[in-house]
Amino acid sequence: MGRKRLRLAIYAGAAVLAAGGGAIAAVAGTNGGATLTASFSKDSDWGSGYQAKYTIRNTGGEAVEGWKLAFGLPGSAKVGTFWDASVAVSGGTATASNKGYNATIPAGGAAEFGFVVVGSGDPTSCTINGADCGGGTTPPPAEEPAEDPATPPAEDPTTPPAEEPAEDPTTPTAGGVLAAPYVDMGLLSNGATTLSQLASSGNVDSFSLAFVTGAGCKASWFGAFDPRQKQFADQIAALRSGGGDVKVSFGGATGIELAQACTNVGALQAEYQAVVDAYDLNYIDLDIEGAASADAASIARRSTALAALQKANPGLKISLTLPVLPEGLTNDGLNVVRSAKDAGVDVDLVNIMAMDYGRAGQDYGDLAIQAVRSTKDQIKQVYGNSDAAAFKMVGVTPMLGQNDDNGRFTQDDARDLVAFANENHLGFVSFWELNRDKNACTGALFQCTNVAQSPFEFSKIFAGFRG
Known part of the structure; x- marks a missing residue:
């Protein structure tokens, strides 16, 4: 799923990943009265890879119809899954093109796409609609300490508690998964x-x-x-x-x-x-x-x-x-x-x-x-x-x-x-x-x-x- 996906989507799905953190605006690309900027930011980095996104903003006065963003990666990194764009890889360069649903970026609007990188190393180059969009990264946001997964947080007292399953909760029974988002x-x-x-x-x-x-x-x-x-x-x-x-x-x-x-x-x-x-x-x-x-x-x-x-x-x-x-x-x-x-x-x-x-x-x-x-x-x-x-x-x-x-x-x-x-x-x-x-x-x-x-x-x- 992913196109819906996520789709996660990216999938479709969709693999679809939420993105966060700040972004560093890059050099603008122009299209008539429209001006595009692109920025790269990471959501998380686990050493052997990371998940990230590019955000494309139209800071001009006219809508942009269609966009293409190309970025280079060092030899130590390669693009894995991606979402909200069509991505083609040639050598060390990945080229992301808009999907139908996010092709138009209105004046003052934005579009973004995400991806997973396997390996290490931030993008080394970037162009948006053929114009240089610079380098730079924003580190992933500080993570909140993970709670002990064996001790889920207390439920909101206004939310009715989930019903207890009929089976022994320590022994899942085949056929018992009914609702599984x-x-x-x-x-x-x-x-x-x-x-x-x-x-x-x-x-x-x-x-x-x-x-x-x-x-x-x-x-x-x-x-x-x-x-x-x-x-x-x-x-x-x-x-x-x-x-x-x-x-x-x-x-x-x-x-x-x-x-x-x-x-x-x-x-x-x-x-x-x-x-x-x-x-x-x-x-x-x-x-x-x-x-x-x-x-x-x-x-x-x-x-x-x-x-x-x-x-x-x-x-x-x-x-x-x-x-x-x-x-x-x-x-x-x-x-x-x-x-x-x-x-x-x-x-x-x-x-x-x-x-x-x-x-x-x-x-x-x-x-x-x-x-x-x-x-x-x-x-x-x-x-x-x-x-x-x-x-x-x-x-x-x-x-x-x-x-x-x-x-x-x-x-x-x-x-x-x-x-x-x-x-x-x-x-x-x-x-x-x-x-x-x-x-x-x-x-x-x-x-x-x-x-x-x-x-x-x-x-x-x-x-x-x-x-």
Whole structure:
């Protein structure tokens, strides 16, 4: 997800990362009566990489239509995931071009895009629309001390406490993750916010963790961390101690999808297994979109590897997260489901990305419900099961607030969707993305919903899903 994504978006998603800190204005580029400045700032730096953003501001009197920013990196650094721009890399230079939704920068307005750098070293050069935009960096903001992840902060006394799970809270039960919003784990890499804090604030206790991609044929958290090093394991353990659990999501809208990076089925299965082992997973999610959803070779390879992975890990639940239209899964998405079934994968859920339909002005809550109904009918055709069984195989994941296509999914839409999901006993609900809900802001889509809301308002609505 990420285009919605985040989309995290950046993904799509979206990988979508929130940015913070100050910025140093660069030299202006001009376009008629418009004047552009660009600035670079870091959100966090963990030594072996960092996440950062460029902010482009129009300080002139006319709107700018379209922008392109090129920046150089030293040999010790390379661009990993990115969001809110199309990025091409040639040698040591990365060129970021606007997306359709942020192409126009009005007079006095701004646009920004974010990215993860693997390695060390700040940009060495920068041009915006061909004009020099200078160098310089702003260090990441001072981090607040991370709280003990085993001791979540006290809840707001005005917020009703989350219901206690029926299962033994120290032993997550397969099939028990019902509402699990996506969390861009890049935002949690500095430890300033924990999964337990998000759970306490939003009344949800389970999450879909985005995204594991491929660094060559090696699993990698968004191009920055090897999961074998068990990054985030302490946060996952703390969440489980409170009765929650996680899905780890492979893929997303950016980066290299692991099944495309690994051309050998055995090697691919080994990378999935390494992540399952690192976090003792009961659930994994495959977010398959973009070119990966139409790549027949990697689809077949993934299906074979997942079937073998499931045999080696009895009880492992596997969900497929796929693009959808109100009329149902795309042909590519439907082929992914059929391939998994034919390979012997016991698919737990088909989770639809109910977003970015290109139908701004229509009711995105109604369209999400229509997409669920349509997907249910497709599942019945593929599996030959009943309406009830097919509904149970459907998960639904809208993008909160403003979508990349300028459609809007509001709080009322969320209430309608959760009510429908409860009435028809869907298998799963989620949304993209939890940090956008936490920020409750107006601004760039990778960090804001752009609808009037209070922090965690959508989370508390989705927490009402009971399956």
